Amino acid sequence: MAIVDLANAQLQQAAPAATKDDGGHEQESSYDCGACLMKGVRHLSDSGITRLPDRYVLPASDRPSVLAASSTAAGVGGVGRVKLPVVDLAGLRDPSQRAAVLATLDAACREYGFFQVVNHGFGSDVSGGMLDVARRFFELPLAERARHMSADVRAPVRYGTSFNQAKDAVLCWRDFLKLVCQPLREVVPRWPQQPADLRDVATRYATASHALFMEVMAAALEALGIPQQAAAGGSGGVLGELAAAASHMMTVNCYPACPQPELTLGMPPHSDYGLFTFVLQDHVEGLQVMHDGRWLTVDPVPGSFVVNVGDHLEIYSNGRYKSVLHRVRVNSTRPRISVASFHSLPAERVIRPAPELVDEQAGNPRRYMDTDFATFLAYLASADGKNKTFLQSRKLPTPAAAAACL
């Protein structure tokens, strides 16, 4: 798994922008040809364009200002901004504080589906080094980056643009480098050779990210009350399975300065496919989280990771933890780099609600169907993708909802 795009967008199926819209967009331009656009947005930005090519212009109802302007939420920073709950890993490692930190993590996963991890022990050389080499990768000449362009979504390394460049009716203002990270020793020799230190730096980063994921996953299982020995019939539980084999993919995202950021997005609304995603971002804001029907901008906290619950964890927790929609805004002056690490069980593993969290008699019916990677691929190819998210497509009707339909 973790080999194709592990994010489920509410796909933008709108037709490209009309001949002229309120941004004064005209249809014919040298930058509107399909082949030029596939060179990516870094190329467009470097070429000094002053207006957004039509293929990036979202229909008015999907533009970033909609829903964002007046958002507020209890316990958050300013209007439309959020300081995510903080999970202090140093506290988690201290027996006298562990219960309190677990309670914070549990509440964050239920309410926001997002939290921030601090004091994680990741050396700043590891995370800072990763952001630095990512930035230098996108500064390479286009011809060097383009060596890794591939239509094969299973390739261990893939360079591309937009969200799903082969399918997106409206393109996103993002270029990306995807690196499959497992089995690490086998895939690293396939990763880019330029910049010369990329393989070393990304290997150290991937190793540390996996260790951090295991620690946070152990905490989440404890907070959910799932004993690790019993979780998979006494075979060491999910943690034991993950230690033996996991899926892990890294996406390095580059969002260059955009001439008309109010008309487009860096990433469309989507949820992530796995158990947990760890996002390392530079100091430029852009990530927005859906909370209570409103978009909230996440305040970047230097040295921290933004962690979010993925679809697999929502299913495994039988809906207790939320895999929420998020998206990325861009801006006109400051390029932004982020590195998203997607962690889950191996692709062939069927994900279903943990038996410990299902109890029909106690009013906790099973809420999700069995899910595996083949189901996910079938969903992507199906018409359903236009109408609802993958997660919605896996929901079982609750008894109350089923009764209402009778």
Ligand SMILES: O=C(O)CCC(=O)C(=O)O
């Ligand atoms: O760039 C970001 O902050 C988030 C990226 C993201 O959501 C993803 O890669 O799935």
Ligand SMILES: [Fe+2]
């Ligand atoms: Fe995401």
